[in-house]
Amino acid sequence: MARAHVDEPGPAARLSDGSIARVVPSRFAGGWELDVDGTPQSHVDLDDPTHLHFEYVGRMAAVVDQVGMAGEAITAIHLGGGALTLPRYIAHTRPGSRQQVVELEQPIVDLVRAQLPLPRGAQIRVRIGDARDVASRLPAGLHGAADLIVSDVFAGAQTPAHLTTVEYYRVLAGLLAPDGVLLVNVADGAGLAFARRQVATVREVLPEVIVLAEVQTLKGRRFGNLVIAASAAPLPTAWLPRLMAAGPHPAKVAQGDEVTAFARGARPATDGDATDSPAPKASMFER
Numbered sequence: 001m002a003r004a005h006v007d008e009p010g011p012a013a014r015l016s017d018g019s020i021a022r023v024v025p026s027r028f029a030g031g032w033e034l035d036v037d038g039t040p041q042s043h044v045d046l047d048d049p050t051h052l053h054f055e056y057v058g059r060m061a062a063v064v065d066q067v068g069m070a071g072e073a074i075t076a077i078h079l080g081g082g083a084l085t086l087p088r089y090i091a092h093t094r095p096g097s098r099q100q101v102v103e104l105e106q107p108i109v110d111l112v113r114a115q116l117p118l119p120r121g122a123q124i125r126v127r128i129g130d131a132r133d134v135a136s137r138l139p140a141g142l143h144g145a146a147d148l149i150v151s152d153v154f155a156g157a158q159t160p161a162h163l164t165t166v167e168y169y170r171v172l173a174g175l176l177a178p179d180g181v182l183l184v185n186v187a188d189g190a191g192l193a194f195a196r197r198q199v200a201t202v203r204e205v206l207p208e209v210i211v212l213a214e215v216q217t218l219k220g221r222r223f224g225n226l227v228i229a230a231s232a233a234p235l236p237t238a239w240l241p242r243l244m245a246a247g248p249h250p251a252k253v254a255q256g257d258e259v260t261a262f263a264r265g266a267r268p269a270t271d272g273d274a275t276d277s278p279a280p281k282a283s284m285f286e287r
Helices: 055-064 085-093 106-115 131-136 166-173 193-205 240-245 257-263
Strands: 012-014 020-025 032-036 039-044 075-079 098-103 124-128 146-151 176-188 208-214 224-231 251-254
Touching (some): 055 085, 055 176, 055 208, 055 224, 055 240, 075 085, 075 131, 085 098, 098 106, 098 131, 131 166, 166 193, 193 257, 208 240, 208 257, 240 251, 251 257
Parallel strands (some): 075 098, 075 146, 146 176
Antiparallel strands (some): 012 020, 032 039, 176 224, 208 224, 208 251
């Protein structure tokens, strides 16, 4: 989820909840955006898959680049498909990677495939269904084999509660290789109560956690996206602070004691008490 820059009508599909998904040209970034009822979901540059216009996606990519050896193929699972921005990036930067994508809405998949076709040779399989349900039923060969899992699921502008809990993250942890990395996109605003609870929840399952975000967002002064990176093994973070500081909109990597302080007092979310992520103000997405 990120701010849109477009207002042109585009090819559309009606989703199961009645909302309308469109592929529209990105006026200032170039390329295309997938928009659902006014909430931009993805940006894609068909000519350059490494052009990641949404800043939080760029931060995710910075972590992806640290997984394993540079350029080597990986096994990745993406929960939340959108326009398949990060799977395209991985297919381009790590040829031969095996990727599984879980997307709830078949109409989105059909729209994206028709309007924003995948590059030839990309090993990207799309499965339709609820992210948690499908993740719990993935083939046995993927259990303990994923080098990377990305959880970036939004229903409109909010992440559903059942995709924010200890029980959900335990399912994902079971798919990770011993040194595999989980990336979670969290959207939150002033005070960051939801984000702090998400960090506490992920840490309940995977002990090694860092948080990446634009500085003012990380301070809780503006609504925005925070990326949680987590693993059972120490995370490869040596180059991340320099990469984040390079901008645009310089970001920060919270590590170690900073993460502990960030999550202090936050109670991990469970299936019994979780809530959807907070909704941003409608004005955030005004054209």
